[in-house]
Amino acid sequence: MADVNRGNRPLSPFMFVKYYRLQMTAFSSVMVRITGNALIAASFLCVWWLLAAATGPEYFEFVDWLIRSWVGDIVMFLSVWALWYHLGGGIRHLIWDAGYCLDVDVSEKMGWAMIIGATILTVLTALVV
Template structure:
């Protein structure tokens, strides 16, 4: 067995900060996962609204009030942004799966395009709807 000096190597959680610098590609990859989970929560909220509409007026009144409140508006606005961002992440991975734009410059450009594109498309969606 190889002589491994485990005492001088940092463990994974301690890599951030001193040993590891976040990159735009890693942040955008994490954001795709986060937005995917956020979209699941938003979908559950919409299903709750639909089920309440089908069951009773009292249950529907509560969830409808929640969705129409400022908090519900904020959640739905974030959901629209998450939807556009997640779509951009999927398109980015399709491009990478084709073996195109794998260099660092274009990967970072696509990461910025995802953030900016999701924001612009969210504003357009809000203005149109």
């Protein structure tokens, strides 16, 4: 039987701090999932605005005020960033599915390109609109 020496091994929650470096590919994969869920929440906000418009002017004024407030501006700005980031993640996965850019170095550069590209495209979208 193997000598396991359980007393000297770190437990898994503590590996992130001292022993494990979060890789860009793992981070970008998690962020694609998070942005996908955030886009669902943003779409519910847009549907709420449309339903308020169909309900009546008083209720629409409240929802429209909420979306046009500084909180709504931040939520919509971050939603645009999430949309661009999620689109970049989809394009990256299409490239990977075709069998290209599977090297670790290239994959990490693609992760950084997704973050930088989403940020630049969000600023450009905000300036145009």
